[in-house]
Amino acid sequence: MTEDLRDQVHAAARRARVAADELVLATRERKDAALHEMAAALRNRAPEILEANQKDLEAGRAAGLPENILDRLTLTEARVDAVANGLETVAGLADPVGEVVRGSILPNGLELKQVRVPMGVVGMVYEGRPNVTVDAAGLALKSGNAALLRGSSTAEHSNTTLVAVLRDALESVNLPADCVQLLPCHDRASVTHLITARGLVDLVIPRGGSGLINAVVEQATVPTIETGVGNCHVYVDAHADLDMAESIVLNSKTRRTSVCNAAESLLVHKDVAAQFVPRITKALQQEDVTVHGDEQFAQQPNVEAATDDDWGTEYLSLDIAARVVGSLDDAVKHIAQYGSGHSEAIVTNDVAAARKFTARVDAAAVFVNASTAFTDGAEFGMGAEIGISTQKLHARGPMGLTELTSTKWVAWGEGHTRPKA
Template sequence: MTDDLREQVHAAARRARVAANELVLATRERKDAALHEMAGALRARAAEVLEANAKDLEAGRAAGLTQGLLDRLALTEARVEGVAAGLETVAGLADPVGEVLRGSILPNGLELRQVRVPMGVVGMVYEARPNVTVDAAGLALKSGNAALLRGSSSAEHSNTALVAVLRDALEAVGLPADAVQLLPCHDRASVTHLITARGLVDLVIPRGGAGLINAVVQQATVPTIETGVGNVHVYVDASADLDMAERIVLNSKTRRTSVCNAAESLLVHAAVADEFVPRITEALLARDVTVHGDERFARDGRVVAATDEDWDAEYLSLDIAARVVGSIDEAIGHIAAHGSGHTEAIVTSDLNAARRFTTLVNAAAVMVNASTAFTDGGEFGMGAEIGISTQKLHARGPMGLAELTSSKWLVWGEGQVRPTS
């Protein structure tokens, strides 16, 4: 069975390579036409997609999935419209393929150009979120890549319906349907076969919880981009406008708890703690947030005493860890010890504090007086995103079209040869 599954995954990768070789020749006009066709097809077949999603939600509830996971899994008419609109946004973006990154003419007359090229075959391993199916397919297509999608069994019906729509749309505009393929999801071995298919797959991107990401990064022989979990902090500085701070904390925490840019920890400078701690505690409790607090926060009997585990938790729920710090450096130290390198925010009116925070905090995105919810490819003007990278090599932060390309050097000459030594 394992050998059969390996051949099934590898056969899909070989078909993807053929499709990628066709996509690399596709003009922007053809790729954009396909994206618009995909968007229109999703709208036209939304009922079909939502019916499939309802089956996944029913099975998820029966299996005891948390509310956060069910929220990630759920599709609505508005969310289907959102991913369709995202495809149209991607169609409106510049095509990264062929962009000249740098160039020069050498003294010997050789003309050098470094240009963007597609990665080739990109594998995605992800959990619960069916919107990733569409986002990944659209971004891969526009950047000239074929996508191998390995979603979770919890979203099997949704992903199957979505990929059917996308493949039909590709065929309708004359592009290869195998540019988007869904891999088997019931056996974890399919992940192993994908992430070790070196030579068949050019890049793997895991997107999900810490367990999934760590397993892929540690076991993969295919180059991998790590999209980390989001233990996101909001730090309220001594000089913060407290009205602003309250708005930012509440939006960062409660706008949508199941996403990786949601705030999971709150740090408050001691200078404003007497005023802000009871104020923000009341505001969070009013929105049904459970506060896991240190001694200062726990003076309110409704606050749960924080444990060591709380400082490292990615709750993905209406929970937040909260503590008072004595200085900005203590806040930065706490983030260094417990942060995941995703997004960190400071609320301050002190320019020097903002500069110190943004310089010393090690994260893919650092916000000054803004909600952490803005760490998002769409909000950054990238259209959809394929993930948020927390590593430092090649791509960091929201990953859009440019992050799905590599580069090659084009060298034009007129017969030049290199002198012998």
């Protein structure tokens, strides 16, 4: 059975390579037409998509999936329209393929250019978020890559229908349907076969919880981009506008708890703690957030005493860890110890404090007087994102079209030869 599954995955990768070889020659006009057709198909076939999604939701509830996971899994008419809008936005973006990164004419007359090129075949391993199916397919297409999608069994019906819709749209504009393929999802071995298909697959991107990401990064022989978990902090500085701070904390935590850019920890400078701790505790509790606090926060009603585990937890729920710190330096040290390198925010009117925070905090995104919820490809003008990288090589932060390309050097000569050493 495992051998058969490996053959399935490898056969899909070979078909993807053929599709990628054709896609690399596609003009921007053809790719953009495909993206618009894909968006229209999603809207036209929304009832079919929502019916499939309902099957996944019913199975998820029967299996006892928690509400935050069900929220990630849920598609609505508005969410289908949003992912369709994302495809149209991607169509409106510049095509990175062929962009000249740098170039020159060498003293010997050799014309040298470094240009952007597609990765080729990109594998995506992700958990129960069917919107990722569309985002990944669209970004891969525009950047000239064929996508191998390995979603979770919890979203099987949704993903199967979405991929069928996208493949039909591709064929309608005479692009290979195999630009987008869905891999089997019921056996974890399909992930293993994908991430070890060196020579068939050029890049794998895991997107999900820490267990999934660590497994892919540690076991893959194919190059990977690590999209880390989001233990994001909001630090309320001594010079913060407390009205602004309350708004930012609430938005960062409660806008949508099941996403990686949601704040999981709150740090408050001791100089404003007497005013702000009771205020923000009450405000969070009014939004049904459970506060896991240090000694000062625990003096407030209905606050749970924080444990060491709380400081490093990505809750993805209506929970937040909260601590009073003695200084900005203490806040930075706390973030360095417990943060995941995703998104961090400071609320302050002190420009020097803001500059120090942004310089010293090591994260993919750092915000001054803004919610961590803005770490998102669409919000950053990328149309959509294929993930948020917390590593430092090649790509960091929201990954859009450019991050799905590599480069090659192209040299034009006129019979140039290099002298013998």
